[in-house]
Amino acid sequence: GESVGLHLPTLSVQEGDNSIINCAYSNSASDYFIWYKQESGKGPQFIIDIRSNMDKRQGQRVTVLLNKTVKHLSLQIAATQPGDSAVYFCASPGGNTPLVFGKGTRLSVIA
Amino acid sequence: GAVVSQHPSRVICKSGTSVKIECRSLDFQATTMFWYRQFPKQSLMLMATSNEGSKATYEQGVEKDKFLINHASLTLSTLTVTSAHPEDSSFYICSARDGDREGGETQYFGPGTRLLVL
Numbered sequence: 001g002e003s004v005g006l007h008l009p010t011l012s013v014q015e016g017d018n019s020i021i022n023c024a025y026s027n028s029a030s031d032y033f034i035w036y037k038q039e040s041g042k043g044p045q046f047i048i049d050i051r052s053n054m055d056k057r058q059g060q061r062v063t064v065l066l067n068k069t070v071k072h073l074s075l076q077i078a079a080t081q082p083g084d085s086a087v088y089f090c091a092s093p094g095g096n097t098p099l100v101f102g103k104g105t106r107l108s109v110i111a
Numbered sequence: 112g113a114v115v116s117q118h119p120s121r122v123i124c125k126s127g128t129s130v131k132i133e134c135r136s137l138d139f140q141a142t143t144m145f146w147y148r149q150f151p152k153q154s155l156m157l158m159a160t161s162n163e164g165s166k167a168t169y170e171q172g173v174e175k176d177k178f179l180i181n182h183a184s185l186t187l188s189t190l191t192v193t194s195a196h197p198e199d200s201s202f203y204i205c206s207a208r209d210g211d212r213e214g215g216e217t218q219y220f221g222p223g224t225r226l227l228v229l
Contacts, residue, residue, distance in 0.1 A: 034217060043204045043220035044155070046113070089154070093216040098145045099206070101155045 012108045019077040021105045023090035028071060030092040035064060035075045038104070039086045047075070047088075077107075085109045114138055115207050117221035124195055125229055131191045132224045134205030140185035141207035145218065146178070149202040161188055195228040202226075 013019045025033070031052040036044035050057045050064045050073075057064050063076040073090050089104040114137040124130050134144060143162050147155040159175075161167035161182035169175045177199075179191040188207075192199055204223045208216060 032216060036220070041202075041223070041225070043115075043117075043206075043223045046217065046219060049217065091218075093208075093218060098143075098157055098160050099218050100157055101147075104154055 009103060010106045010108065012110055013080045015082060015109050015111050016079055019075075019080045019084065019107060021075045021077075021088050021107065023073040023075075023102075025071050025073065025090070025092055027092070028068075032093060033064070033066065033073055034091050034093065034099075035062075035073075036089045036091060037084075037086045038089065044089060080107075080109050082109045082111055113217070113219040115141075115205065115219050115221040117203075117205055117224050119224060120222060121225040121227075123227045123229060126196055127194055129191055129193045130195055130226060131189055132203055132205075132226075134188045134190070134207065134221050136186045136207045136209075136219075139207075139209045141188070141209060142185065143208055144182055144188040145206040146180060146188075146190050147204045147206065149204060149223075155204060158190075192226065195226070197228045200226055200228045 034049045035047045037047050038044045048059045048062050048064050050066050055066050061078045065074045077084055087104040087106045089101050091099045093099055116135045118133045122130055145160050146158045148158055149155045157170050158173045159167045159169045159180050161180050163182050163185050167180035177193055182188040202223050202225055205221045206218045208218045
């Protein structure tokens with residue numbers, strides 16, 4: 001599998017503000033993307049997914065944007081709350097291959 | 112739906128003993144299960160992939176004789192850490208997916224098992 005880094009990019013956001021977490025991918029053939037949230041001491045939790053025939057999908061307080069032209073994915077969290085503090089991973093499962101995780105982004109919410 | 116459980120949630124064992132971790136898909140049939148390990152402040156690292164009824168496929172650098180994986184049914188996979196040593200102390204996370212259904216490429220993760228080897 002690919003190597004994973006030791007240092008997670010971090011993002012600090014004031015409580016109540018919106019958060020934007022970005023992710024880039026390299027495989028232009030990727031057609032399905034998932035965002036996971038991992039809280040400390042827990043396994044990754046599915047948040048939201050999007051297929052390549054869409055460029056935007058909304059959930060409860062979360063929105064995922066997909067820009068296939070530049071191979072970029074973002075997760076927007078509205079009115080960020082302390083409970084949103086976690087590490088966020090984007091992933092793109094490809095057929096039968098397992099998910100390989102990158103560095104992720106550690107979101108810290110400042111009360 | 113799509114709930115994955117793990118047992119135990121944490122375990123402490125003596126060096127040289129073996130530890131078994133169970134992973135269950137509670138409301139779906141997992142044709143494929145995966146085992147990851149995670150060290151503090153690092154990302155998840157894939158250890159192995161197992162398909163029901165088949166031998167597991169291990170990632171490079173993962174000793175198959177040390178980390179025994181059994182996927183005997185569509186809802187249960189076990190990881191046994193044999194002759195555990197302190198360097199095996201880590202957070203072990205299983206994941207499962209139902210590859211036979213549409214949209215089944217999504218992997219769902221268990222809550223993880225914290226292993227501490229003394």
